[in-house]
Amino acid sequence: MAEARDVTTTTDKSDDEFAKFDFSVSEIPCLHYQSVEAERLISCEKPVVLRDSRVISTAMKWSLDYLEANMGDSKCNVYSSQTGRFKYFDDKKAQTFPGFECPMQLNEMTFDEFVRKVREWKAGDRALYLQQALNDTVKPSIVRDFIGFDWDWLNFHQAKQKWGPLTSNLVLIAMGGNITPAHYDEQHNFFCQVEGRKRCILFHPDQFECLYPHPVSHPCDRQSQVDFDRPDFSRFPKFKHVKGWETIVHPGEILYIPMYWWHYIESAKSDTTTTSITFWYRSGPTPQEITWPLSVEQKIAVTRNIEKMLHDALKNTEEVRELLHMIVDGRYPCERWDHERPFTQ
Numbered sequence: 001m002a003e004a005r006d007v008t009t010t011t012d013k014s015d016d017e018f019a020k021f022d023f024s025v026s027e028i029p030c031l032h033y034q035s036v037e038a039e040r041l042i043s044c045e046k047p048v049v050l051r052d053s054r055v056i057s058t059a060m061k062w063s064l065d066y067l068e069a070n071m072g073d074s075k076c077n078v079y080s081s082q083t084g085r086f087k088y089f090d091d092k093k094a095q096t097f098p099g100f101e102c103p104m105q106l107n108e109m110t111f112d113e114f115v116r117k118v119r120e121w122k123a124g125d126r127a128l129y130l131q132q133a134l135n136d137t138v139k140p141s142i143v144r145d146f147i148g149f150d151w152d153w154l155n156f157h158q159a160k161q162k163w164g165p166l167t168s169n170l171v172l173i174a175m176g177g178n179i180t181p182a183h184y185d186e187q188h189n190f191f192c193q194v195e196g197r198k199r200c201i202l203f204h205p206d207q208f209e210c211l212y213p214h215p216v217s218h219p220c221d222r223q224s225q226v227d228f229d230r231p232d233f234s235r236f237p238k239f240k241h242v243k244g245w246e247t248i249v250h251p252g253e254i255l256y257i258p259m260y261w262w263h264y265i266e267s268a269k270s271d272t273t274t275t276s277i278t279f280w281y282r283s284g285p286t287p288q289e290i291t292w293p294l295s296v297e298q299k300i301a302v303t304r305n306i307e308k309m310l311h312d313a314l315k316n317t318e319e320v321r322e323l324l325h326m327i328v329d330g331r332y333p334c335e336r337w338d339h340e341r342p343f344t345q
Helices: 036-043 064-071 091-096 111-119 140-147 151-160 205-211 237-241 296-314 317-328
Strands: 024-027 030-032 048-051 075-081 105-110 127-133 166-175 179-183 188-195 198-203 243-249 254-257 262-267 273-281
Touching (some): 036 048, 064 140, 064 166, 075 111, 105 111, 111 127, 205 237, 205 262, 205 296
Parallel strands (some): 024 243, 030 048
Antiparallel strands (some): 048 254, 075 105, 075 127, 166 273, 179 262, 188 254, 188 273, 198 243
């Protein structure tokens, strides 16, 4: 079990470890994993860093050497990027979307090959990011470690929050300095840190308007269009007002990332690699009775469904935009946009 750290040290960023941004951030609470307040935040679907747990204690020995010895000839999915930014995209949509350029490439290689490439990496080489499902392809020793996770704690929260099934566990091994740009997921995630440090900046779903997601029909659906390092305020003016929540996740800690919360994740530059394990859960069943006003999460779901329906009917992204303008422009009076007005109002 990782040594407990004081909650005041969660922003231990040196000047050159992580990127600098001008927008406002607050600190994500860091609490004992069994505390009443931690339980409350999870129940309210708010992010929290959980410390002092033994949820993945059997994986805390998963160094590169250990994994190489126990997964060496296993085939793994490894992404590569010339920029060190790993922006997810849908392969199927990418094949038909006009002019789309893949921001990263997927390669299949053995774990041995991945480790060799990481250790031989030099400036100018493509950055690497391994993302492998923990399934029946791994060796018996990894299976034993996996079985040794604190499933009682995980299953308790799954039942208490009335979440749907656990859909996948991924082991993520990033090179130092790797960045996963801001995006949101339609599942809940217990993001567990094994080795190295990751800076995580989260944004409440009510920041949707400030983060400008790609259209649902785009290969990078659920990804922000904004380049955080060089934001184009002429295209994305509301990004000036975005507000986030920040933490640095250390080995042995768990970050709860609620569904629909945006997250930007960056591995510390001085860490050769950072290793994480994810626990993805679907949302629970749709309530039988709907109450109004709708929550911001429900509004996002409605927005996505409308976009999908229009694109399926029109088969043309430009026509979707034109039709939405035709429906709204001049018909629904609107005051000047106020950045203090949340998406929920």
